[in-house]
């Protein structure tokens with residue numbers, strides 16, 4: 618991302634717009650605000666003196682309709698512009714992320730500012746794959762399936778809620794998220810989390826996976842979230858991709 622990244626905030630609620638634009642400004646972003654779909658469409662269409670927008674933070678409840686309309690229009694026009702959608706309820710997530718709208722990520726309100734900033738950084742990084750800013754695989758923010766992990770601050774969020782993980786649980790989740798969508802072998806996880814010269818049983822790995830599942834748990838399911846971390850018998854574990 619050469620120079621300053623530009624964020625368009627599409628939101629009509631001053632209680633969100635004001636602190637958000639201040640925080641984005643402090644982080645070094647160029648910020649534009651639009652309070653309606655029509656105003657946002659105008660900014661996105663560009664024009665004289667209008668810097669191109671790199672990422673959009675989009676509220677759904679706007680005075681002239683559902684903000685998702687903007688995502689649909691952009692996708693119809695073949696635009697890959699990343700949208701981070703603010704939704705009021707977790708149940709809306711399928712609609713937001715699904716094929717229907719084609720948004721890139723979401724946050725449920727109320728959200729925490731550090732998480733929004735982490736998600737924005739992840740979206741901008743994904744949008745600029747030609748820039749290898751991560752030669753050592755030390756990307757700051759890893760994210761999949763509503764789980765966001767910030768390697769710098771060692772913080773983790775699930776659907777906007779911050780999780781308290783032990784150091785080992787954090788290292789384990791990081792090792793899995795780094796290779797989300799592929800199976801990570803037990804040996805590799807052991808050396809990533811317990812160091813290259815571990816020896817003995819890997820039972821402790823299973824214990825930590827089970828604790829981690831419980832912390833990632835969906836309140837609706839009972840015994841640890843099996844849907845995020847899949848056990849691949851005889852091989853290892855896989856953190857499922859979106």
Ligand code: CA
Pocket residue numbers: 628629630676677678679
């Ligand atoms: Ca609103």
